[in-house]
Amino acid sequence: MSVLKGTKVTWLGHATVLVEIADGMNLLIDPFMEHNPSYPKDFTLPARIDYVLLTHGHMDHIADAVPVAQKHGATIVGIYELTSYLTGKGAEKTIGMNLGGTVSLPGVDVTMVEAKHTSSMQEGNQIVYLGIAAGLVLTIQDGPVLYHAGDTSVFSDMKLIRELYAPEFVMLPIGGHFTMGPKEAALAAEYLAPQMILPIHWGTFPPLKGTPEQLAALLPDGNIVARVKPGQAI
Ligand code: NI
């Protein structure tokens, strides 16, 4: 797809997305693999994973972060409290950041933006809070600007994300229940004005009822909604 300008994006079910940048750098966002019912079991990750990027500390976003980072020698990037927590869980290389900040990686700038959601893990009977939930904007050198919204409701400051970064390709949760559903995602699309939307966080579990078809039906041009199966690259 020309909108991606040579960058390859592969949805791996739920919110897990592999981003392969033309120069060879590979990024994995929110790895939820082993216990992800929609992960394509026959899919093989590239041997090279440079960075694991995390939106927030819920199990369905970080379950495989440490094992994948260890196996591939990747650096984990996330909000400070979350990367600190994962260091305690065995993560060797981390970059902690926070909202509004940008970390320049080779070939891509990663900017942490707002999301409206929580971020916590359960440890025994305790809930451990891990900072707040975030979204990620990836500004790829000579490539597209991508926005992974993480888990979030719609919020009008998505207009700021458009004004500041103008992402062409946005990954929006549409399942509902724990995040926005198609109705809210349609308004998010109006605020963000992307060229393409990859719907994420849908179809994984029964409560996540929103579908790409429902989102497409609510947009002036439903063709901007990517229809891919987990494991199929865009
Ligand atoms: Ni979540």
Ligand code: MN
């Ligand atoms: Mn989630």
